[in-house]
Amino acid sequence: MTRKVAVFRTAHFNAAHRLNVPQWTDEQNKAYFGLCNNANYHGHNYELEVKVVGAVDEVSGYVIDMKVLKTFIDEEVIEAFDHKNLNLDVPDFASLNPSAENIVWVIWEKLRKRIDNQFELSVRLYETPRNFVEFNGK
Numbered sequence: 001m002t003r004k005v006a007v008f009r010t011a012h013f014n015a016a017h018r019l020n021v022p023q024w025t026d027e028q029n030k031a032y033f034g035l036c037n038n039a040n041y042h043g044h045n046y047e048l049e050v051k052v053v054g055a056v057d058e059v060s061g062y063v064i065d066m067k068v069l070k071t072f073i074d075e076e077v078i079e080a081f082d083h084k085n086l087n088l089d090v091p092d093f094a095s096l097n098p099s100a101e102n103i104v105w106v107i108w109e110k111l112r113k114r115i116d117n118q119f120e121l122s123v124r125l126y127e128t129p130r131n132f133v134e135f136n137g138k
Helices: 024-036 067-080 100-114
Strands: 002-017 043-053 122-125 132-135
Touching: 002 067, 043 067, 043 100, 067 100, 100 122, 100 132
Parallel strands: none
Antiparallel strands: 002 043, 043 122, 122 132
């Protein structure tokens, strides 16, 4: 019998960003995004949760080797985003507003390229302890 199990890996990174739509006026951006539109940026202590679902390998007993999953997260997310200004330092956001919704999608895309398609992948990103987003490819 094939058993599908969900495994989770968490990570943490700090990053600054500014929510801003270049096509809008300064007044429109300030009215819509409020403090998140600060011209000098603002930062978050992001908490990341990656969920991988798949069949348990009969030999190893693993769904996925957690050391490998950690490496993917470190290389694709932590090295790219930690202690960075997302608007200025991360090419993924050169023309994409770095909202939590867009950040979680970018992270999912990066990890999806590294994690075999036989596995379901879901990424949850906490911007604050009370505000979080999740993307699973759908």
